[in-house]
């Protein structure tokens with residue numbers, strides 16, 4: 001079939017705006033359901049809601065796929081200064097932080113870089129380190145994991161990191177490198193504090209104070225879910241494009257931006273393309289699979305299970321695009337993990353005439369659900385948005401209870417859905433001769449990933 005692009009694109013943009021269900025979706029996920037930690041009741045409700053919407057739009061095989069998740073739970077996290085004040089410090093255990101109960105001398109290690117450790121000129125064995133989680137200015141960035149491994153080798157017992165922005169804020173970080181075989185295998189107990197108490201701890205560390213660090217946590221097995229719904233292509237029904245987003249959140253977050261925003265756009269894009277077919281008989285050329293993943297925040301376990309279940313053997317899909325944290329800036333284009341599809345995607349973006357551009361990341365990005373697809377040799381990428389430039393200034397609230405609906409620009413989400421529906425429809429109709437003949441070599445990708453371990457993603 002050929003497509004009347006003018007009719008299709010005018011209808012998609014119009015319906016994305018005026019018929020939008022974006023508010024309904026994001027309100028349901030954030031306010032009615034709320035916290036969606038993988039394996040929880042909240043996650044289960046979110047998966048059921050998304051499945052029911054896929055079904056209502058008329059997608060094929062709308063279903064929930066359960067998998068077992070290696071989960072984690074902290075019941076307490078405290079930091080106490082052992083001096084005359086005996087003050088309790090703002091504390092939050094990092095995700096997958098093991099249990100610990102120590103009282104030890106507190107040492108400010110700066111950013112934990114080699115020159116800083118050397119200039120301390122002291123034995124760090126048996127101490128608790130206080131370290132800035134950001135990158136040392138002007139220096140080649142070194143990941144938090146590498147710096148924690150350095151401290152661990154020197155015999156440091158635990159590490160405290162202050163939050164970069166003020167307002168007594170703390171947020172859940174993760175101590176490990178997700179490029180590793182077990183992404184939840186952490187090098188050192190990591191506990192977060194607020195910027196204000198971090199500054200207090202620096203002053204007390206300089207005065208020779210000790211701290212008591214106490215975390216009670218456990219690892220547990222839970223059932224988490226992925227959700228799937230398909231739209232069959234008319235020209236090449238056995239070739240697939242995937243649009244995905246994770247529906248889970250961190251342990252205490254309503255996850256408006258991270259990632260009800262991405263799920264809302266997956267749902268809206270699915271509605272648009274399904275209704276375009278129903279009302280105008282305009283179908284995708286290739287098949288499109290819409291998917292939302294559970295337990296992304298626990299080391300990409302949902303997307304890993306999904307790739308293993310569906311793409312353990314050939315054939316693999318043509319392309320996967322991942323949506324995450326879309327409420328932090330308008331869409332600027334597409335960022336791919338591999339260079340081969342850049343000309344094809346850029347051609348279609350140019351045809352849309354919206355000033356969107358396609359880029360290729362200088363290194364593999366293990367921070368989102370496109371990563372397990374990339375490891376499997378699937379062309380994959382994400383949207384170019386805040387991660388690079390143009391982040392909304394009130395957006396530094398991730399992985400905490402402050403990731404609430406008031407931060408979301410729903411109008412931008414509507415635009416994302418319209419633009420993505422157009423792009424996916426266009427890409428689904430590109431002729432087979434425009435696609436690279438050679439598939440990606442997964443051994444080469446594995447070597448590249450191992451070489452890039454510990455490096456920090458380029459963000460500008």
Ligand SMILES: [Zn+2]
Nearest residue numbers: 258259324325
């Ligand atoms: Zn996310």
